[in-house]
Amino acid sequence: MRRFVQRSVGMVTALAALSLPASAAIATPAGAAPGWTLDRVVVVMRHGVRPPTKAEALPEGLASAPWPAWDVGWGELSHHGEQAVALLGTFDRASYGGLLGSGCPAVRAVADSDQRTVRTAEVYVAALLPGCTVSVDHKATGETDPRFSSAGETSSLSSDQALAAANAALPRGGTAQLDHDLSPDWTSIDRILGCRAPACIAAHPTSLSTTGGKVKLGGALALGGSFSETLALEYADAQPMTDVGWGRVTRDEITRLLALHSWEFAVKARPPLIARAGAAALLDQVATALSAPDAPVFSVFVGHDTNMALIGGALGLHWHAPQFAVDDPPPGGALIFERWRSASGRYRLVLRFRSQSLEEMRTLAPLTPEALQPVIFAPCDDGIGCDAPGLRQALSSVEASRR
Structure with missing residues (x-):
C-alpha cells in the first residue's frame, strides 16, 4: 500500500527558506563591458522526482521481486520531490533576486498538463516568490498541450x-x-x-x-x-x-x-533534424518570453526530460549535472535563458544550466553556487551577442532550417 502524506506548499517553502543559500548575484556575461544589466529570465525545467508512470516499471518477468512502493500515485510528483523542487525555487530566488526585486513581481508560470509538471510549477513559484500568488497556466489533466508535445511538429518529418x-x-x-x-x-x-x-x-x-x-x-x-x-x-x-x-x-x-x-x-531526441522539429513550439514560447516588450521579467516553463533533450539537440547545447550522465536532464534540472541589456540598448543572451546532484536531491541539501553552470550557445556567444531581433532569430532558426 502506498503511503499518502499531506503537505502544504507553505510547509514545503518554509523548509526551503530555512536552507536559503548564500548565492552570489548572477555575474555579468563574460567579456561584457561594465553597465550590462540582467532584464529578462526564462527558465525551462523538468518536473521533480516522481515514481515510475506505472506499477510495473519494466515488462513482467524481468524483475525477480516486487517493485518498491511510493507515497503518491504513479507518475506524480513525490512528497520528497516537492521539497527538492522548493529548494530549486529558493536557490533561483537567491540567484535572481536582483531582477525579481521585492514585493510580488509579474512572473509567468506554464506547465504541461500532467500532475507532476503542474505541481512542480506550483511548488517552484511558491518558493521563488514567498507570500505571492502566481497562477500556473496549464491545460486540463490529460489534455495534450502543443507547447510541450512534439507530436505535431515531428509529424512534419517523414x-x-x-x-x-x-x-x-x-x-x-x-x-x-x-x-x-x-x-x-x-x-x-x-x-x-x-x-x-x-x-x-x-x-x-x-x-x-x-x-x-x-x-x-x-x-x-x-x-x-x-x-x-x-x-x-x-x-x-x-x-x-x-x-x-x-x-x-x-x-x-x-x-x-x-x-x-x-x-x-x-x-x-537530440539528432538535430528530430530536435529542431520537436522543440520548435516550446522554443517559440521561449523566444517570445525573451523578446516581447510586454513579457514579464521572469518566466518558467515546466515540462519533461524529453523537452530539455529536444531543446539541447536543436540548439547544440550540452550540460553535465553532478552524479548524472552528460546531457541527461535530471529531475528539476533547468536550462536558463538570460537576456542582458547594455546602457546603449544592446542585448546579449546568456545560457546556463541549473541542477541538484543526486545526493542533494536525496538529502535535501541546499544548492551551492556551482549548481549554476554556463552553457555555450554559438549564435549568441560572448563574441557575437544577440540584439533584440537577434534573440528571436537565434532561437527560431530551428524553423528556418526545416524549410
Whole structure:
C-alpha cells in the first residue's frame, strides 16, 4: 500500500527558506563591458522526482521481486520531490533576486498538463516568490498541450528522415554494435533485477522504428534507459538503500548506468533534424518570453526530460549535472535563458544550466553556487551577442532550417 502524506506548499517553502543559500548575484556575461544589466529570465525545467508512470516499471518477468512502493500515485510528483523542487525555487530566488526585486513581481508560470509538471510549477513559484500568488497556466489533466508535445511538429518529418537521423547517432554497426558496446551494462542490470535467462535484458536486441515521424526505441536500450532512470528516482526520493534496486546497487553504479538514459535521448531526441522539429513550439514560447516588450521579467516553463533533450539537440547545447550522465536532464534540472541589456540598448543572451546532484536531491541539501553552470550557445556567444531581433532569430532558426 502506498503511503499518502499531506503537505502544504507553505510547509514545503518554509523548509526551503530555512536552507536559503548564500548565492552570489548572477555575474555579468563574460567579456561584457561594465553597465550590462540582467532584464529578462526564462527558465525551462523538468518536473521533480516522481515514481515510475506505472506499477510495473519494466515488462513482467524481468524483475525477480516486487517493485518498491511510493507515497503518491504513479507518475506524480513525490512528497520528497516537492521539497527538492522548493529548494530549486529558493536557490533561483537567491540567484535572481536582483531582477525579481521585492514585493510580488509579474512572473509567468506554464506547465504541461500532467500532475507532476503542474505541481512542480506550483511548488517552484511558491518558493521563488514567498507570500505571492502566481497562477500556473496549464491545460486540463490529460489534455495534450502543443507547447510541450512534439507530436505535431515531428509529424512534419517523414519516417525515412526520422529513422535516418536516429541511425546517424548510433556507432558504426548500428544497434547491434551499440548492444555489444553496452553489454557490461546489460549484465549489471540483469544482476540488479535478479533476472534469469532467457527473459533478461540482453535477450531483447535494441530496435528503432518510427511512427508519424517520431522515433521509437525498443529492446535493450529502451529497457535499460528506463531502468536506470527508475534507480535514480528511487535514490533521489530518499528511499532506503534496501529498496533502491532491491539493495543491489550503489549510487556510483546508478550514475554509470544513467549513461543509458542519455543514450536514449542521443538517438531519439537530440539528432538535430528530430530536435529542431520537436522543440520548435516550446522554443517559440521561449523566444517570445525573451523578446516581447510586454513579457514579464521572469518566466518558467515546466515540462519533461524529453523537452530539455529536444531543446539541447536543436540548439547544440550540452550540460553535465553532478552524479548524472552528460546531457541527461535530471529531475528539476533547468536550462536558463538570460537576456542582458547594455546602457546603449544592446542585448546579449546568456545560457546556463541549473541542477541538484543526486545526493542533494536525496538529502535535501541546499544548492551551492556551482549548481549554476554556463552553457555555450554559438549564435549568441560572448563574441557575437544577440540584439533584440537577434534573440528571436537565434532561437527560431530551428524553423528556418526545416524549410
